[in-house]
Amino acid sequence: RGRTEDHALVKPEMHGLTQILADVAKDMRSSVSRDISGAELLHGLLSAPWLQSLLKVRVFIHSFKEVLIPTHEVRELYCLLRRPHVQALLLAHDTVARKDYDPVLPLVPEGVPGDEEAMRIICLVKNNQPLGATIKKDEMTGDIQVARVIHGGLADRSGLLHPGDKLVEVNGSSVEGLEPEQVIQILFKSQGTIVFKLIPNSPQPENSQATVFLRAMADYCPLRDPTIPCPAAGMAYSKGDLLEIVDQTDACWWQARKLPSAGPCAGLVPSNSWLKRKQREMWWSQPSQVHTCIRPCEFHPDFLSSEIQQLNKNVLICFLTFYPYLRLPSDPCGRGYVQPTSGFRRSLRLFRRRTQNKRRLSCHSCCPSKALSSPYEEVVRYQRNPEDPPRLIVLLGPSGVGVNELRKRLMKTNPSTFQGAIPHTSRPKKSSEESGKEYHFISKELFEYMVCNHRFLEYGEFKGHLYGTSVDAIKEVLDGGKICLIDIEPHSIQSVRTKTLKPYFVFVASPSLERLRLTRRSARVVASSHLTRHFTDEDFQEMQECGRSMEARYRQYFDSVLVNDVLQDACLQLYSIIRRAQDEPQWVPVSWLKPVQPGRRDVETTNSPKV
Numbered sequence: 001r002g003r004t005e006d007h008a009l010v011k012p013e014m015h016g017l018t019q020i021l022a023d024v025a026k027d028m029r030s031s032v033s034r035d036i037s038g039a040e041l042l043h044g045l046l047s048a049p050w051l052q053s054l055l056k057v058r059v060f061i062h063s064f065k066e067v068l069i070p071t072h073e074v075r076e077l078y079c080l081l082r083r084p085h086v087q088a089l090l091l092a093h094d095t096v097a098r099k100d101y102d103p104v105l106p107l108v109p110e111g112v113p114g115d116e117e118a119m120r121i122i123c124l125v126k127n128n129q130p131l132g133a134t135i136k137k138d139e140m141t142g143d144i145q146v147a148r149v150i151h152g153g154l155a156d157r158s159g160l161l162h163p164g165d166k167l168v169e170v171n172g173s174s175v176e177g178l179e180p181e182q183v184i185q186i187l188f189k190s191q192g193t194i195v196f197k198l199i200p201n202s203p204q205p206e207n208s209q210a211t212v213f214l215r216a217m218a219d220y221c222p223l224r225d226p227t228i229p230c231p232a233a234g235m236a237y238s239k240g241d242l243l244e245i246v247d248q249t250d251a252c253w254w255q256a257r258k259l260p261s262a263g264p265c266a267g268l269v270p271s272n273s274w275l276k277r278k279q280r281e282m283w284w285s286q287p288s289q290v291h292t293c294i295r296p297c298e299f300h301p302d303f304l305s306s307e308i309q310q311l312n313k314n315v316l317i318c319f320l321t322f323y324p325y326l327r328l329p330s331d332p333c334g335r336g337y338v339q340p341t342s343g344f345r346r347s348l349r350l351f352r353r354r355t356q357n358k359r360r361l362s363c364h365s366c367c368p369s370k371a372l373s374s375p376y377e378e379v380v381r382y383q384r385n386p387e388d389p390p391r392l393i394v395l396l397g398p399s400g401v402g403v404n405e406l407r408k409r410l411m412k413t414n415p416s417t418f419q420g421a422i423p424h425t426s427r428p429k430k431s432s433e434e435s436g437k438e439y440h441f442i443s444k445e446l447f448e449y450m451v452c453n454h455r456f457l458e459y460g461e462f463k464g465h466l467y468g469t470s471v472d473a474i475k476e477v478l479d480g481g482k483i484c485l486i487d488i489e490p491h492s493i494q495s496v497r498t499k500t501l502k503p504y505f506v507f508v509a510s511p512s513l514e515r516l517r518l519t520r521r522s523a524r525v526v527a528s529s530h531l532t533r534h535f536t537d538e539d540f541q542e543m544q545e546c547g548r549s550m551e552a553r554y555r556q557y558f559d560s561v562l563v564n565d566v567l568q569d570a571c572l573q574l575y576s577i578i579r580r581a582q583d584e585p586q587w588v589p590v591s592w593l594k595p596v597q598p599g600r601r602d603v604e605t606t607n608s609p610k611v
C-alpha cells in the first residue's frame with residue numbers, strides 16, 4: 001500500500017523534473033552534433049542513470065518532509081527531553097552505565113621528581129557505619145599501615161584502602177612516630193570529612209580461594225579472646241552457627257559471615273589451625289578448667305580500629321568451652337522406667353541411663369583427641385535424591401519432654417511413611433513374643449560379638465540383659481523406603497553421624513514452666529516398674545535443667561529445635577520438619593558427600609565381622 005501511495009505522491013513532480021532533464025539532454029544532443037567543445041561530456045553526464053536515481057531520491061525526500069508534520073505529542077516530547085534536568089539524568093545514567101566514576105584530577109605540576117612515591121589522597125565522610133579496616137604499626141620501620149580490610153565493609157566496597165597501604169597524614173597532620181592508638185584518637189575526635197594521605201601498597205594478589213562453609217563446633221567471643229589482633233573487628237559465634245569463610249589469606253585469622261547473612265560486612269574469626277593450636281595448649285595445660293582470668297579487651301572506635309599485636313604465646317585461649325568426657329558433671333537426666341506401649345518399641349533410654357557411666361569410660365567418642373580435633377566442620381548443601389533411601393530422623397531431648405510420645409504418634413498416624421528400628425535384646429523371649437517383631441532375640445554372646453564389630457549405635461544393660469539398636473535394623477527400614485524414627489541419648493550422636501545414615505537431628509525442647517504445668521496436667525510418668533504418677537514441679541525443673549545442659553553441650557549437632565508445647569501442634573511441626581529434611585536442601589558435613597577413600601570403609605557399611 002505504501003509503495004503505491006509513494007508513487008502517487010511523487011509522480012507529478014518527478015515527471016516534471018524528468019521532463020526538464022530529458023529536454024536539456026535533447027538540446028545537448030544538437031550541440032554534440034554541432035561538435036561544440038565539451039558538449040559531449042555534458043550530454044553524457046545529463047543522460048547518466050545515476051543522475052536519474054539521485055533525482056528520484058531527492059523527490060522522495062522532499063515529498064516526505066511535507067507529509068510528516070510533527071504532531072503535538074511529538075513536539076511536547078521533544079521539549080521535555082531537551083529540558084536541563086532530563087538531560088542531566090540521562091548523563092548520570094550514562095556515567096553509571098560506563099562506571100566512569102574517577103574524578104577529573106588536575107595535571108601533576110611541573111618539576112615534581114619522577115622517583116617521588118605515588119601518594120593517594122582519600123577523602124571520607126564520617127558516619128555511623130564502621131569503615132571496616134584496621135591499622136597496625138610496622139615493627140621494623142615504625143610506619144602506620146592498613147593491616148586488614150574487612151570483606152564487604154565500606155573500605156572494601158570503596159576499593160580505596162588496601163592492606164599494606166602506608167598512612168602518611170590524617171587531616172593534614174603527619175602520623176609519623178605516632179602509635180596506632182593515637183591515630184585512632186585523632187580519627188575518633190574528627191568530625192565530618194576526614195582526609196587520609198597514603199602511600200599505596202603494591203597491588204595485592206586476589207583472594208583466589210573458593211568460599212568455604214563451616215559449622216562452628218564451639219562458642220567464640222572476640223571480646224574474651226586476648227589473642228585476637230583487633231577485637232572490634234571480631235565476630236562472635238555460637239556452637240552450630242553456619243559461617244561463610246570469605247577470606248583465608250591470613251593463616252591465623254579468617255574473615256567470615258554468619259549465615260543467614262544479616263549484612264555484607266564480614267568479621268574476624270580464628271582460623272582452624274589457630275584454634276586447634278590454642279585448644280592443644282589449653283588441653284595440655286589445664287584440661288578441664290574453664291579459665292576465668294579473661295580480661296575484656298579494649299573496644300576501639302568502630303571507624304578505624306587498631307590491631308593490637310599482643311600475640312603472647314604464653315596466654316592460653318580462654319574462649320572455648322570444653323567438656324572433657326572424663327570429667328563430666330553428673331548427668332541430671334537419670335529418671336524412672338517407662339513401660340512399653342503395646343505395638344511400639346519403647347525407648348531404650350533407661351538402659352542407656354543405667355549403663356551410661358560405665359560406657360563413658362570406654363566409648364570411642366569420649367577420646368580427648370577426638371574432642372579436640374574439630375573446632376569447625378566443613379559443610380555443604382545436600383539435597384536428597386528422590387531415589388536414595390530416606391534420611392534417618394533422630395529425636396533427642398530431656399527425659400519426659402515427650403520424645404517417645406511424638407515418635408509414637410507420628411508412626412501411628414503415618415504407618416506407611418514412618419517406622420522405628422526393631423531393637424536387639426539378649427533377654428529370653430516371652431511366649432507371647434515373636435522374634436523380629438518386638439525385638440530381635442539373640443544370645444548374649446552374639447550380642448557382644450555385634451558390639452565388638454560396631455553393629456550397634458547404642459546399647460546398654462538392664463536387669464542383666466543387653467538391649468541395643470543396630471545399624472542394620474535402621475538400614476532395613478530406610479532401604480525399605482520408609483523414614484526411620486529413632487531416639488537416642490546425646491552421647492551417641494557421634495556414632496549415628498555417618499554418611500550412610502545421613503541422620504537429621506531434631507532436639508525436642510520443653511516449653512516454659514508455666515506451659516509445662518498447663519499442658520502436662522493429666523500426663524503421667526512412670527515412677528517404678530508398676531507405678532505411674534503425675535508430673536511434679538521438680539520433674540519440670542529437672543527437665544528444663546537437663547534440656548539446657550543438653551543444648552549447651554550438643555547444640556552444634558541439632559538440625560532443628562522443636563518446642564513440645566501443645567502436643568497436637570508439636571506433632572504437626574515435627575511432621576513438616578521431617579518433610580523438609582527429606583525434600584529440601586540441608587547443610588551436612590562435607591565428608592558425607594565425599595567418595596570413600598580406598599582402604600577406608602565406613603564402619604557401618606562393612607559387613608565383614610571382626611574376628
Ligand SMILES: Nc1ncnc2c1ncn2[C@@H]1O[C@H](COP(=O)(O)OP(=O)(O)OP(=O)(O)O)[C@@H](O)[C@H]1O
Nearest residue numbers: 338349399400401402403404405519523524565567
Ligand atoms: N505436649 C505434651 N502435652 C501433654 N503431655 C505430653 C506432651 N508430650 C508428652 N506428654 C506426656 O508426657 C509423658 C512423658 O512423655 P514421653 O514418655 O514421650 O517422654 P520421653 O521424652 O520419651 O521421656 P522418657 O525417655 O523418659 O520416656 C507421657 O505421658 C506423654 O503422654
